[in-house]
Amino acid sequence: MAPHVLASAVASAGAGRHLAPVLWRAYGQRALELKKRFTVADLRRFLQGHAAANVKDAALFRDLLKAVWQGDPATPPKDLCSIAISLAKLKCDAGSFDDLAEHFARERALEGLESIDVSSLANAFSRVSCAHAPFLRALAAQLRQDAAGAAPVAAAMALNAFAVMKHCDKELFEALVTGSVRPCVGDFTMTQAALTVDALARCSEVTEDLARQAFRSFVDHWLRVGQLSFAECEDLARLASSAVRLQVEDAGLNAALARLGLRRVGSFSAAQLGVFCAALARLPSEGREAFLSVAALRALPQALRSMGLVDLALVAQAMATCDITFTSEAVALFQQRLAETAKEELAHLAADRAAELASLAAALERIAEGSKVLAGADGKQLLASIRPLSMDLIARRALRLRTAAALMALHAEFRVRDVALLDALGSISETRISPVLAGRLLRGMAPLGNPVKSLLLLIDDSFGASRGYQRSLPALSADLFAAALLDFAYLSEETINSLLSAAQACCESDAIPSDRALRLKCAAELSAAAHARLRGTAVGESGSAAWLADWAVEVSGSDPQLAPALVPPAPQGLRRSVFAALRRAGQEVPLPGLSAEVGFVSDLATKGGVAVEVNGPERFYLDSVEPLACCRLKHRALSAAFPAVKVSWWEWPSDPAEQDRFLSVDISGLDPVEPVDYEKMLAEAAQMPSRGAEGYEASV
Numbered sequence: 104m105a106p107h108v109l110a111s112a113v114a115s116a117g118a119g120r121h122l123a124p125v126l127w128r129a130y131g132q133r134a135l136e137l138k139k140r141f142t143v144a145d146l147r148r149f150l151q152g153h154a155a156a157n158v159k160d161a162a163l164f165r166d167l168l169k170a171v172w173q174g175d176p177a178t179p180p181k182d183l184c185s186i187a188i189s190l191a192k193l194k195c196d197a198g199s200f201d202d203l204a205e206h207f208a209r210e211r212a213l214e215g216l217e218s219i220d221v222s223s224l225a226n227a228f229s230r231v232s233c234a235h236a237p238f239l240r241a242l243a244a245q246l247r248q249d250a251a252g253a254a255p256v257a258a259a260m261a262l263n264a265f266a267v268m269k270h271c272d273k274e275l276f277e278a279l280v281t282g283s284v285r286p287c288v289g290d291f292t293m294t295q296a297a298l299t300v301d302a303l304a305r306c307s308e309v310t311e312d313l314a315r316q317a318f319r320s321f322v323d324h325w326l327r328v329g330q331l332s333f334a335e336c337e338d339l340a341r342l343a344s345s346a347v348r349l350q351v352e353d354a355g356l357n358a359a360l361a362r363l364g365l366r367r368v369g370s371f372s373a374a375q376l377g378v379f380c381a382a383l384a385r386l387p388s389e390g391r392e393a394f395l396s397v398a399a400l401r402a403l404p405q406a407l408r409s410m411g412l413v414d415l416a417l418v419a420q421a422m423a424t425c426d427i428t429f430t431s432e433a434v435a436l437f438q439q440r441l442a443e444t445a446k447e448e449l450a451h452l453a454a455d456r457a458a459e460l461a462s463l464a465a466a467l468e469r470i471a472e473g474s475k476v477l478a479g480a481d482g483k484q485l486l487a488s489i490r491p492l493s494m495d496l497i498a499r500r501a502l503r504l505r506t507a508a509a510l511m512a513l514h515a516e517f518r519v520r521d522v523a524l525l526d527a528l529g530s531i532s533e534t535r536i537s538p539v540l541a542g543r544l545l546r547g548m549a550p551l552g553n554p555v556k557s558l559l560l561l562i563d564d565s566f567g568a569s570r571g572y573q574r575s576l577p578a579l580s581a582d583l584f585a586a587a588l589l590d591f592a593y594l595s596e597e598t599i600n601s602l603l604s605a606a607q608a609c610c611e612s613d614a615i616p617s618d619r620a621l622r623l624k625c626a627a628e629l630s631a632a633a634h635a636r637l638r639g640t641a642v643g644e645s646g647s648a649a650w651l652a653d654w655a656v657e658v659s660g661s662d663p664q665l666a667p668a669l670v671p672p673a674p675q676g677l678r679r680s681v682f683a684a685l686r687r688a689g690q691e692v693p694l695p696g697l698s699a700e701v702g703f704v705s706d707l708a709t710k711g712g713v714a715v716e717v718n719g720p721e722r723f724y725l726d727s728v729e730p731l732a733c734c735r736l737k738h739r740a741l742s743a744a745f746p747a748v749k750v751s752w753w754e755w756p757s758d759p760a761e762q763d764r765f766l767s768v769d770i771s772g773l774d775p776v777e778p779v780d781y782e783k784m785l786a787e788a789a790q791m792p793s794r795g796a797e798g799y800e801a802s803v
Contacts, residue, residue: 105137106145107148114155117153121156127156143183145171154193168199172202180215181216183207197232207224207238218249222246222257222261226260232267247274250275258279259295262302263299266306267305271309276309289328294337297337300321300341307349322351326355334363336379346386357386357388358388360383361389364379365394377414383395383421384421384425404432423472438485442488463496467510483517483519494527498527511528518731541566546582549584554593576609577621579602591635591636607654631702652702681717687763690709713746714741714746715747718730
């Protein structure tokens with residue numbers, strides 16, 4: 104059999120989809136016997152047949168290419184272009200393209216190729232991630248020459264290829280957009296247009312306003328002629344993602360994307376659904392919530408089974424943005440798939456892929472921030488599934504502090520206190536952080552009750568360097584409450600006093616939230632923080648803290664039930680049981696009250712002046728008898744002003760007689776506590792000079 108006959112037979116078999124393994128093995132063996140007689144044209148047809156049938160034999164292709172072509176400059180460029188395209192379709196490794204790249208990088212090696220051939224060649228190299236710099240420069244130069252006459256398919260392939268290879272040539276992009284894209288927007292199919300705007304969005308740092316103008320030209324045309332209705336799911340995902348990247352604000356486009364997505368909600372692949380949901384969540388429209396709600400019910404249960412870690416993160420964050428929770432079935436599937444993908448990513452993690460590491464770290468952050476959609480999730484299992492990957496990324500120094508803040512907040516949400524992970528997060532080194540990130544770190548760490556020295560010192564530096572930075576009262580109250588949960592550990596006197604003074608300034612200038620619920624929450628947090636500060640400071644430094652404690656009482660009013668709970672509520676059944684036991688003991692039990700001397704609402708309080716705390720499982724860390732940081736702070740506040748008793752769920756007897764004996768032992772030995780005179784403290788604070796700012800380390 105002559106080589107050209109064999110090549111024709113292979114091409115015919117590929118076109119006819121004859122997939123018998125025995126047939127293709129025979130073709131390969133015969134090709135090796137005839138390889139010295141093969142021509143480049145024979146090899147081209149041979150590879151085209153394999154590509155059509157999707158039959159890959161990398162060693163065979165490499166041997167044939169080496170035997171047939173030794174870099175002869177006289178070889179027809181079209182044949183080499185076709186060989187490269189076939190190798191790319193067969194997903195051969197990038198090393199197979201090195202010789203071809205060096206050949207095409209030579210001067211005038213691309214002559215004789217039309218713009219569609221050059222674009223196809225660029226697309227082939229992008230598919231195998233072969234970013235040969237001299238070759239790409241030669242390609243860009245050739246494409247710039249043919250930009251004015253390039254067909255839409257050629258322009259779209261060229262732009263997409265250069266964007267994928269991260270070779271954003273500004274001159275090339277400008278030439279193609281001005282010469283081929285904008286004058287012919289009506290000639291682009293939806294797929295070609297989606298590829299074009301996606302490429303421009305990927306390289307927006309060099310295309311600048313040119314990308315937005317091109318996108319706007321497409322949008323105006325689509326909305327005018329109704330062409331968007333022909334967009335497939337992949338096109339919709341690309342268009343939505345590009346609109347977010349380019350910050351294109353168009354209500355008509357947003358509504359059309361949501362409407363078309365809803366129409367095709369069952370046709371998205373797992374990856375497409377993740378990208379589209381994440382982008383649509385940032386494109387406000389009337390149909391956005393409708394699409395995400397339907398997707399959560401109909402598409403997610405099936406899509407979750409094949410999603411990767413990044414896709415899971417995108418979907419969770421998108422649903423959380425619009426307050427759409429998963430069904431119980433979707434929650435179980437999400438947790439199962441998260442555990443599987445985290446193991447897979449950890450097993451295949453490459454040390455030299457910085458972009459991959461950054462993508463995984465961002466995925467962990469999105470999962471942590473989107474966890475509120477997982478109603479009823481097993482927090483212990485969820486955190487255990489991502490812990491090995493988190494620790495590995497920390498060891499590789501690929502985890503940033505913003506991800507650390509999200510991970511700590513996730514642990515706090517599920518009441519899981521992982522001291523080893525917290526210590527590992529403390530090894531993350533960043534020289535400077537913004538006050539916003541400092542607040543996120545502090546609020547994530549505080550509920551866990553484990554102060555990480557390195558992070559708190561970094562937070563202290565950030566707050567200290569941004570004293571002129573204007574912050575809202577809710578942010579200040581949350582930060583002060585978080586600092587109080589950690590007993591103000593490792594925060595300097597200067598920082599604490601500046602936060603208190605800033606909060607007082609907000610209150611005095613009436614820069615308080617108009618929403619009543621938020622205003623009461625600020626008052627409760629400031630009251631708790633102020634009382635904690637007053638218990639551990641000298642009188643001369645308590646001016647702002649005492650003022651804030653008094654202001655919180657004025658805002659909360661006389662009804663303590665209006666104050667928001669800063670700790671999980673007591674179990675109603677256990678609370679009723681303790682209440683009944685107190686009544687049997689002859690104690691009159693009034694409603695709990697919020698007092699200037701406390702800063703918290705006690706669960707129960709006797710008229711004899713005893714505060715009774717009823718602690719259920721929600722007030723302890725998971726699988727632990729250690730109380731939450733907020734519960735420890737509450738007990739310290741109550742104990743400073745009243746005789747206080749704690750009744751925990753595991754120690755409360757079931758027998759009424761034992762209950763009575765338990766309370767008699769706990770209450771009988773308590774001594775009364777003299778209440779704090781805050782008016783006297785304010786007067787003394789006004790007369791005494793401050794000692795100045797002194798850094799200190801609080802022992803915890």
